[in-house]
Amino acid sequence: MKLVVVSAGLTQPSSTRLLADRLATAVAAQADVEVRVVELRELAVDIANHLVTGFPAPVLGDALRAVAEADGLIAATPIFTASYSGLFKSFFDLIDFDALTGKPVLIAATGGTARHSLALEHALRPMFAYLHAVVVPTAVYAASEDWASGELAQRVDRAGGELADLMLRNPAKRGEEELVPFEEQLAALRGKP
């Protein structure tokens, strides 16, 4: 199964990426997954250009396709100004509106203080709900002080287990979309509304 990890961390090394990697390892411990990491920092200019032109440069197009075709997704962002980062949101603004329908998603975030942890619940979870993704119950937030606690590891394992479980039950359906033959499109309009 394909697991795609989207990380919006900006520094290098990035604690957001560190958290995302730990989550991916936790998923891999419970399911046979092929992991691909999409670092949004490397795509920042392409993302801005896509917003302006309406189409993706090849590298960004490949990343968007990988997300759409994944069996499961880990989405990790730093919390900026009480919400996901603008880069994180801009990337998901470019996803086809139906690309995440039914897709298992694990949400995660990092921040300087634990006071921002509910941003996961009031910003990321509703965004993915809008996209009709299935978000696992455990969202993982790591503040600076959490990197010294065993509790973070427990949350990572629990969330990873939840995502692995959903992916195993619900692998992505792939393949070309079915074309509706023209007569059916026409007949649908001629039937009574």
Next chain:
Amino acid sequence: MQFGIFTVGDVTTDPTTGVTPSERERIKAMVTIALKAEEVGLDVFATGEHHNPPFVPSSPTTMLGYVAARTERLILSTATTLITTNDPVKIAEDFAMLQHLADGRVDLMMGRGNTGPVYPWFGQDIRQGIPLAIENYALLHQLWREDVVDWEGRFRTPLQGFTSTPRPLDGVPPFVWHGSIRSPEIAEQAAYYGDGFFANHIFWPTSHFQRLIGLYRERFAHYGHGTPEQAYVGLGGQVFMRKNSQDAVNEFRPYFDNAPVYGHGPSLEDFMAQTPLTVGSPQQVIDRTLTFREHFGDYQRQLFLMDHAGLPLKTVLEQLDLLGEIVPVLRAEFAARRAPGVADAPTHESLVAAAQEKVTA
């Protein structure tokens, strides 16, 4: 193969001089450009249709009727006619009228339009874009082919015993192209009717349109109109030429960098690599345009966008002179490469001949 130009009709400030044409100047410039297209040996002039500033062409058949009176050979077309928000009855009437005035030198391209507020201004809903395109075109198709029409649909008041006038010239409706940049439903619609499919691929990567055109060709054959290779494909293009390619790049760059559609985004070089935009010498434009055939197969109509982003009329006319010089080369090169059995784009004459053949058969 047909070569021509299409215009969006934008009023845009020239970023190099700060000059903004008036609406009158822009409208007259569009006419001058159309007349120049015939003068330099192009086959088609197509105008956009818009109902919001900064665009001027809200009334395509008015403009095309005027151009028709001042040209002899040029085919007058649209890019695009809004099949979603126009009343199909009015499209049937306006373009049949134009057909008579222009002695048949008329075809049109259907499009849905992507400006959200235009739909409610005309009493429609953009979320119904595809159903509107399907139902409205079905009615238009019928109005041009049946003298008396009884009709009832979802989006328009019913018709009983209605005859759209004037009837199409020689009983032959104008040929229709369907334009789409992302909807397989529209490729399917074009295939179903055996109409043309126009992919304005100038702002998007090639791979995307290969899928759409491939689908159209396959379904064209499925509906019994011929082989996939015989389907009618039109493509957009966008070029800027100077004898010396670096001069072309230097002159066009400020227009590119500030263009309403893609300005302030990717570099000119990246955009040229990712889309069909070609800025360079006439030979570079010839070479690039010939690659379209390799990507999409033999096709029937090539339209270039030449007059946008604030380019002054004088520059556009110079560009058309250069286009006039390379089109004979393109005609010869495309003809030499073309597979046997590929049809030309239908014209009024060819459609009349086909209709007569059907009657005698």
